[in-house]
Amino acid sequence: MNGDIHCGEGAGAARPRAPGTGIPAAVIMVVGMGALVALTIWGLSDAHPTGESLGRDIAAGVLGCVLSPVLLRWPVTGALGLTLLAALSPAATPAATLGALLVAQRRGFPVAVAVAAAGIVAHAVQGTWRPNGGISFGWWLVLITVGYGALVGWGALARARHALVASLRERARRAEAEQGRRVAEGRMLERTRIAREMHDVLAHRLSLLATYAGALEYRPDSPPEQLARAAGVVRAGAHQALDELRDVINLLRDEDTVEGHEPDGRPQPVLADLPRLVDESRDAGGRVRLRNEVVDPDALPAAAGRTAYRVVQEGLTNARKHATGRPVQVMLEGRPGARLVIDIRNPLPEDGAATSITPGTGTGLVGLTERVQLAGGRLDHEVTAGEFRLRAWLPWPA
Structure with a gap:
C-alpha cells in the first residue's frame, strides 16, 4: 500500500x-x-x-x-x-x-x-x-502523542528522501548535459587544432610547390636540366607534403605521442631549424634575409621555439603567396629573462595588384594569433609605408 x-x-x-x-x-x-x-x-x-x-x-x-x-x-x-x-x-x-x-x-x-x-x-x-x-487517560494521551509524532517523523523522512532523489536525478541530468556540452566543445577544439596544424604545416610546403610549378609553366623554354630539376623538386615536395599531412593526422589522433615529437619519433621544428626553412624559400626563388640576434638560443623553451618557427613559416608563406618576388626581411632578437621578438617585413607590389600564386583563405593569421596567445605572447600585423609587417612577442623566462 x-x-x-x-x-x-x-x-x-x-x-x-x-x-x-x-x-x-x-x-x-x-x-x-x-x-x-x-x-x-x-x-x-x-x-x-x-x-x-x-x-x-x-x-x-x-x-x-x-x-x-x-x-x-x-x-x-x-x-x-x-x-x-x-x-x-x-x-x-x-x-x-x-x-x-x-x-x-x-x-x-x-x-x-x-x-x-x-x-x-x-x-x-x-x-x-x-x-x-x-489504561489511564494520561497514558492514553501519551501514546497518541508518540504515535502521531512517529507518523510525522516518518512522513517527513519520506518527503526528504523523495526530494533528495529528485535532486540527484536533476543533478545527474545536468551533469549529463554538461558532459555533452564538453564533448561538443572538445570536438570543436579538436577540429580547430586540426585546421591550424594543417595550415601551418602544409601551406608552406604547397606554396613552394606552386612556385616551382609556376616556373615550369611560365618558362617552358628553360634548359632540360633545369626543367628536370624543378620537376624533381615538385615530385619530392608532393611526397613530403603527403608525409606531413599523415604526420599531422596521426599526431592529433595518437594519445601516446610524446610532446614535442612527431608520431615517428622525429622532433618537431624549433628555432634552430629556421636556417633550413629560409634555405627552402631561397631555393624556390625567394629573396629572404635572416638576421638572428638571439642570445643563447639553446635556452629557449621548446614550446616557444616551435611557435617562433611557425610564425616565421607563416610570414614566408604569406610573402610568397601575396608578394611574389619581393624581398623578405626576417629579424629575431631576445634573451633569457626578457622576451623573444620576431619581426617579418616584405614590400607590397608596387601597383597594388594581387600577385598571389595560390588562393588564400585569410585564416592563417587568425590561427597564428591564437597559437601565439596560447604561448603567452602577442602578435600584430599591419600594412604601413608600402610594406606588410608581422611582429610577434613571446615570453622567455630566465
Missing part, C-alpha cells in the same frame, strides 16, 4: 493526475483501510458489546474507508475531516492516522505538525467520552 500511496504523492495536487493512475491506489487504499477498520471494530465489539456503540463504530469505519481516497487529492482537507470523524469513533482512527502520514509526506513540516496536533486533540476528546479499558 505504501508504494501506491507514494505514487499518488508524486502526482501531487498541483497538477492533474493522468487518467487511471489514481484508481489502483484508491482501490488498494479502500481495501487495506477496510481490513484495518474491520480489525478495529472487532476489537471494539469485544470490549463494548453494546449495539448502539457498535453501530456507530461500523458507520464511522465505513465512512472513513469511503473518504480515505480523498487523501490522495486533498491530503490536508481529507486528514482534517477524518480527524473530526475520529473524535466520534475509534473506528476512524486508522484513516485519521493515515491522513496525518500523507500530509507529512506531501506538505511542509508546519502543516504536518498542525494536522498531527488536531489528531491528538480529536483522540483526547474521544478518550474523554469513551475511555479505554486497562
Whole structure:
C-alpha cells in the first residue's frame, strides 16, 4: 500500500493526475483501510458489546474507508475531516492516522505538525467520552502523542528522501548535459587544432610547390636540366607534403605521442631549424634575409621555439603567396629573462595588384594569433609605408 500511496504523492495536487493512475491506489487504499477498520471494530465489539456503540463504530469505519481516497487529492482537507470523524469513533482512527502520514509526506513540516496536533486533540476528546479499558487517560494521551509524532517523523523522512532523489536525478541530468556540452566543445577544439596544424604545416610546403610549378609553366623554354630539376623538386615536395599531412593526422589522433615529437619519433621544428626553412624559400626563388640576434638560443623553451618557427613559416608563406618576388626581411632578437621578438617585413607590389600564386583563405593569421596567445605572447600585423609587417612577442623566462 505504501508504494501506491507514494505514487499518488508524486502526482501531487498541483497538477492533474493522468487518467487511471489514481484508481489502483484508491482501490488498494479502500481495501487495506477496510481490513484495518474491520480489525478495529472487532476489537471494539469485544470490549463494548453494546449495539448502539457498535453501530456507530461500523458507520464511522465505513465512512472513513469511503473518504480515505480523498487523501490522495486533498491530503490536508481529507486528514482534517477524518480527524473530526475520529473524535466520534475509534473506528476512524486508522484513516485519521493515515491522513496525518500523507500530509507529512506531501506538505511542509508546519502543516504536518498542525494536522498531527488536531489528531491528538480529536483522540483526547474521544478518550474523554469513551475511555479505554486497562489504561489511564494520561497514558492514553501519551501514546497518541508518540504515535502521531512517529507518523510525522516518518512522513517527513519520506518527503526528504523523495526530494533528495529528485535532486540527484536533476543533478545527474545536468551533469549529463554538461558532459555533452564538453564533448561538443572538445570536438570543436579538436577540429580547430586540426585546421591550424594543417595550415601551418602544409601551406608552406604547397606554396613552394606552386612556385616551382609556376616556373615550369611560365618558362617552358628553360634548359632540360633545369626543367628536370624543378620537376624533381615538385615530385619530392608532393611526397613530403603527403608525409606531413599523415604526420599531422596521426599526431592529433595518437594519445601516446610524446610532446614535442612527431608520431615517428622525429622532433618537431624549433628555432634552430629556421636556417633550413629560409634555405627552402631561397631555393624556390625567394629573396629572404635572416638576421638572428638571439642570445643563447639553446635556452629557449621548446614550446616557444616551435611557435617562433611557425610564425616565421607563416610570414614566408604569406610573402610568397601575396608578394611574389619581393624581398623578405626576417629579424629575431631576445634573451633569457626578457622576451623573444620576431619581426617579418616584405614590400607590397608596387601597383597594388594581387600577385598571389595560390588562393588564400585569410585564416592563417587568425590561427597564428591564437597559437601565439596560447604561448603567452602577442602578435600584430599591419600594412604601413608600402610594406606588410608581422611582429610577434613571446615570453622567455630566465
